[in-house]
Amino acid sequence: MKRRPIARIADALLNARSLLFCCHVNPDGDTLGSAMALARAARLLGKRADVGSSDGVPDIYRFLPERERVLKEPQPGAEYDLVAAVDVDGFERLGAFGPAARQAPLYAVIDHHVSSAEEGMVDLRACDTSAAATAEIVFDVLKALKVPLDVEIATHLMTGILTDTGSFRFSNVRPRTFAIAETLAEAGAHPGPIFKEVYERRPFSTVKLLGLVLARCRQSCRGKVVWAVVSRRDFEEAGAKEEETEGIVNHLTTVATAEAAVLMRETLKGDVRVSLRTAGRLDAQEIARKFGGGGHRMAAGCTLPGPLDRAEAELIACLESLAQALP
Amino acid sequence: MKRRPIARIADALLNARSLLFCCHVNPDGDTLGSAMALARAARLLGKRADVGSSDGVPDIYRFLPERERVLKEPQPGAEYDLVAAVDVDGFERLGAFGPAARQAPLYAVIDHHVSSAEEGMVDLRACDTSAAATAEIVFDVLKALKVPLDVEIATHLMTGILTDTGSFRFSNVRPRTFAIAETLAEAGAHPGPIFKEVYERRPFSTVKLLGLVLARCRQSCRGKVVWAVVSRRDFEEAGAKEEETEGIVNHLTTVATAEAAVLMRETLKGDVRVSLRTAGRLDAQEIARKFGGGGHRMAAGCTLPGPLDRAEAELIACLESLAQALP
Numbered sequence: 060m061k062r063r064p065i066a067r068i069a070d071a072l073l074n075a076r077s078l079l080f081c082c083h084v085n086p087d088g089d090t091l092g093s094a095m096a097l098a099r100a101a102r103l104l105g106k107r108a109d110v111g112s113s114d115g116v117p118d119i120y121r122f123l124p125e126r127e128r129v130l131k132e133p134q135p136g137a138e139y140d141l142v143a144a145v146d147v148d149g150f151e152r153l154g155a156f157g158p159a160a161r162q163a164p165l166y167a168v169i170d171h172h173v174s175s176a177e178e179g180m181v182d183l184r185a186c187d188t189s190a191a192a193t194a195e196i197v198f199d200v201l202k203a204l205k206v207p208l209d210v211e212i213a214t215h216l217m218t219g220i221l222t223d224t225g226s227f228r229f230s231n232v233r234p235r236t237f238a239i240a241e242t243l244a245e246a247g248a249h250p251g252p253i254f255k256e257v258y259e260r261r262p263f264s265t266v267k268l269l270g271l272v273l274a275r276c277r278q279s280c281r282g283k284v285v286w287a288v289v290s291r292r293d294f295e296e297a298g299a300k301e302e303e304t305e306g307i308v309n310h311l312t313t314v315a316t317a318e319a320a321v322l323m324r325e326t327l328k329g330d331v332r333v334s335l336r337t338a339g340r341l342d343a344q345e346i347a348r349k350f351g352g353g354g355h356r357m358a359a360g361c362t363l364p365g366p367l368d369r370a371e372a373e374l375i376a377c378l379e380s381l382a383q384a385l386p
Numbered sequence: 387m388k389r390r391p392i393a394r395i396a397d398a399l400l401n402a403r404s405l406l407f408c409c410h411v412n413p414d415g416d417t418l419g420s421a422m423a424l425a426r427a428a429r430l431l432g433k434r435a436d437v438g439s440s441d442g443v444p445d446i447y448r449f450l451p452e453r454e455r456v457l458k459e460p461q462p463g464a465e466y467d468l469v470a471a472v473d474v475d476g477f478e479r480l481g482a483f484g485p486a487a488r489q490a491p492l493y494a495v496i497d498h499h500v501s502s503a504e505e506g507m508v509d510l511r512a513c514d515t516s517a518a519a520t521a522e523i524v525f526d527v528l529k530a531l532k533v534p535l536d537v538e539i540a541t542h543l544m545t546g547i548l549t550d551t552g553s554f555r556f557s558n559v560r561p562r563t564f565a566i567a568e569t570l571a572e573a574g575a576h577p578g579p580i581f582k583e584v585y586e587r588r589p590f591s592t593v594k595l596l597g598l599v600l601a602r603c604r605q606s607c608r609g610k611v612v613w614a615v616v617s618r619r620d621f622e623e624a625g626a627k628e629e630e631t632e633g634i635v636n637h638l639t640t641v642a643t644a645e646a647a648v649l650m651r652e653t654l655k656g657d658v659r660v661s662l663r664t665a666g667r668l669d670a671q672e673i674a675r676k677f678g679g680g681g682h683r684m685a686a687g688c689t690l691p692g693p694l695d696r697a698e699a700e701l702i703a704c705l706e707s708l709a710q711a712l713p
Contacts, residue, residue, distance in 0.1 A: 227554040227567070228581040237568035240554070244561040254555040260642040263605050263612065269637070270614075273597025278590050285590065287597075310596070315587040 064185040065196070068143075068167060069203035071183055072101060075140035075165070081156045082112040082129075083147035088222030088257060090146035091120055091129075093169070093193040096215035097145065099125060100206040109137070113154025122256040123218060124211035133159050143167040146193035146219075148174050148186075169196055191231040194219025198239050213248035221250050222257060268297035272307055272322075279375065282316030283382040288371055289324040301327075308334045318385060319343075319378045323363075323371055331363045331370035341381055349377065391512040392523070395470075395494060396530035398510055399428060402467035402492070408483045409439040409456075410474035415549030415584060417473035418447055418456075420496070420520040423542035424472065426452060427533040436464070440481025449583040450545060451538035460486050470494040473520035473546075475501050475513075496523055518558040521546025525566050540575035548577050549584060588630075595624035599634055599649075606702065609643030610709040615698055616651040628654075635661045645712060646670075646705045650690075650698055658690045658697035668708055676704065 072078065078101050080094035094110045101108035110129045120126065132155045142156075142163035148170050150157040160166055167183040168174070171190040190196050194216040201212065220240060224232050227240070227250075244250070268289070276287040289304055297303075304324050311320035319341050322334045333350070336358050337343040343359035352361020363370035399405065405428050407421035421437045428435035437456045447453065459482045469483075469490035475497050477484040487493055494510040495501070498517040517523050521543040528539065547567060551559050554567070554577075571577070595616070603614040616631055624630075631651050638647035647663045660677070663685050664670040670686035679688020690697035 221555075226552075228548075228577050230576070230578045232571070232577060234568045234571040237564045237571055241561045241564035241568065244559070244564055249557070250555050250559060251557045259640040261640045263603075263609055263641050263643070266600055266603055266612075266637055266641055270597050270600025270603055273593055274601040276590075276593055276597055282590055285593075310593055313586040313588045314590050314593055316590070 064183075065199045065203050068169065068183055068185045068200055071141055071165060071167060072097075072106075072200070072204060073104070075101075075106065077107040077137075077139045077141075079109045079111055079137075079139040079142045079156070079159060079163075081142065081144050081147070081153045081160060082110065083144075083152045084114050084154045086112050086114055086117065086120075087146075088120060089192045089194055089219035091116060091123060092215040092217075092219035092222075093197045094143075094145040095123060095125060095129070096194070096197050096201065096212045096219075097143065097169075098128075099212055099215070100201050100204060103206055103209075104204065109134070109139075111153070111156035111159070113156060119257050119260070120218070122253070124214055131155070139163055141165040141167060143169055145169050145197075146171070148172060150180075169193060169200070171196060189233065191229070191233060191236045192219045192223035194223070195236065195239055198242075208242065208246045210247035213243040213246035214253065217243045217248035217250060218253050218257070221253055226250065226254055262299075262303070264297045264299040265303045268293060268299040268303050269307055269310070271297055272304075273310060276311060278314070278316075280318075280379050280382040282314060283318040283385065284321075284375060284378045285311045285314045285317040285319070286321040286323065286371075286375060286378075287311060288367055289322065290367055291325050291327075308336055312336045312338075318382050319346075321374065321378065323367065323374065325365065325367045326362075329365040331365055331367055333361050333363060333370075333374060335359050335361070340385055341378075346377065346381070350374070391510075392526045392530050395496065395510055395512045395527055398468055398492060398494060399424075399433075399527070399531060400431070402428075402433065404434040404464075404466045404468075406436045406438055406464075406466040406469045406483070406486060406490075408469065408471050408474070408480045408487060409437065410471075410479045411441050411481045413439050413441055413444065413447075414473075415447060416519045416521055416546035418443060418450060419542040419544075419546035419549075420524045421470075421472040422450060422452060422456070423521070423524050423528065423539045423546075424470070424496075425455075426539055426542070427528050427531060430533055430536075431531065436461070436466075438480070438483035438486070440483060446584050446587065447545070449580070451541055458482070466490055468492040468494060470496055472496050472524075473498070475499060477507075496520060496527070498523060516560065518556070518560060518563045519546045519550035521550070522563065522566055525569075535569065535573045537574035540570040540573035541580065544570045544575035544577060545580050545584070548580055553577065553581055589626075591624045591626040592630045595620060595626040595630050596634055596637070598624055599631075600637060603638060605641070605643075607645075607706050607709040609641060610645040610712065611648075611702060611705045612638045612641045612644040612646070613648040613650065613698075613702060613705075614638060615694055616649065617694055618652050618654075635663055639663045639665075645709050646673075648701065648705065650694065650701070652692065652694045653689075656692040658692055658694055660688050660690060660697075660701060662686050662688070667712055668705075673704065673708070677701070 082090040098108040308322040347359035347361040350361035409417040425435040635649040649661045674686035674688040677688035
């Protein structure tokens with residue numbers, strides 16, 4: 060991204076004596092890695108620096124260096140010269156740290172998402188939607204700060220890039236992503252162990268649940284519609300929790316013929332949570348909207364009233380009529 | 387790798403007028419991409435160049451530019467000044483092209499595996515076991531040849547690197563891997579579409595089979611041993627072929643507690659093909675050898691006589707006794 064916003068953020072960090080870097084709620088590898096890299100860099104420069112993550116650090120990120128220093132709620136009486144939202148825009152997505160951000164003498168946003176809110180509230184903004192991960196922007200900020208890239212910071216940033224690019228394969232990857240990864244790998248951050256920690260240390264129940272669900276996967280319209288359902292009985296049989304369905308829908312999207320892939324999950328309350336993916340010809344957002352949901356063109360979600368079999372019949376009938384109309 | 391072997395191979399390619407680049411049997415993305423990149427480069431330099439792949443080009447690699455030019459058997463009467471084995475060492479692994487390699491006036495090996503055979507038979511060798519893929523070595527050869535990196539060659543080489551590194555996450559990835567990927571991406575080879583073509587265009591039956599098998603996955607020794615079996619009935623129910631079991635064992639290895647992960651597949655002949663993976667504390671090769679198989683420390687295979695349930699009982703009992711003995 061352009062030099063100026065990076066240089067201005069770097070100057071502000073250098074001028075501050077106490078800093079808070081805030082992650083978004085439901086934190087992922089990019090918000091955590093980016094915020095933790097910034098905090099470590101600030102501490103290496105002799106500053107007081109905290110990371111705030113309202114939802115803590117999920118188990119799959121427990122390997123991140125200095126994770127034990129991440130705050131789940133603001134420390135009583137703590138005051139900061141500068142508060143930065145990292146990989147997020149909008150006070151309400153900072154959870155318990157929203158008020159600290161609102162009250163900060165200087166409020167910055169470092170992010171790679173399309174900016175949405177609080178235009179007038181943000182003092183400094185280093186946002187670049189062409190970056191594959193916020194970690195790429197942080198890489199530039201740290202370079203401007205002339206902080207040495209140690210293995211801890213390199214691990215933080217590699218985690219951000221790896222998780223936000225699905226290990227260098229999503230469409231957001233650009234040549235520069237690889238150039239940054241080279242530097243991080245040189246500094247000792249190998250992608251292999253990070254990938255293993257994040258994606259390959261699953262409970263047995265996750266694998267079992269995946270099997271139970273995919274064993275009953277179905278297709279119609281000559282494979283254009285592919286779907287599977289997760290009932291409460293599946294959760295019980297596998298001994299699995301709600302969040303262990305994550306990623307199952309991606310298996311359905313790998314079917315070559317699929318124009319629409321759907322996972323339907325019966326919630327504890329008895330309604331049906333739908334994850335919808337399309338190959339691009341059908342508009343997932345438009346379909347989800349019909350059922351009161353939303354999202355993007357190729358990935359969207361909605362919630363239907365139960366029971367599961369009725370919701371399944373209704374949604375699949377809708378998809379089949381759309382798929383049949385495709386040329 | 388060192389400059390000299392690269393320069394010598396490049397000189398030999400420049401001096402030859404007709405060239406044959408040979409893939410190994412059961413070709414993967416690296417042997418195909420590397421050989422096809424070399425052949426295209428040679429043709430751009432005005433030479434006659436063929437690619438020989440005894441087992442053709444598997445469907446998942448059908449997107450590779452110029453795949454229709456790959457030969458499955460030698461053309462009658464074809465003679466070459468130089469024949470190179472690419473991503474392979476050993477005439478017998480060249481299938482139908484072994485004789486052409488043996489008879490070549492000049493025989494070269496370009497490879498990143500540990501060299502094994504035919505020391506005296508090889509005229510030129512560009513081998514570097516520190517390269518993540520043979521495509522990395524070919525990248526250097528093409529640079530020495532000063533061939534412009536067009537999008538076709540970049541796609542060939544990116545395919546080699548992507549498939550041999552599991553999308554930049556295996557332990558063979560080095561900083562230079564990313565540096566080369568940056569150049570290939572700059573030349574127009576995005577990893578995303580390649581990944582999708584190779585790994586995410588599966589038949590419905592593959593996803594179904596995965597589900598049927600994982601739905602019955604089991605664990606013992608407090609999760610240290612994790613396994614699943616594929617019966618002939620599973621193949622029938624899913625409508626799947628033998629090769630569609632590929633990758634299933636990797637799901638079992640993602641269980642955090644697993645010291646050993648095993649997939650047992652009933653073959654058409656009625657015996658039981660075993661894929662064994664370990665987390666490193668148990669020696670997969672040693673275990674496979676007990677049953678007449680072999681492999682490496684963390685990945686090995688063997689074949690047991692059927693029926694499936696007896697083979698399962700025997701192998702799992704062996705693994706359980708080893709797992710229980712672990713500290």
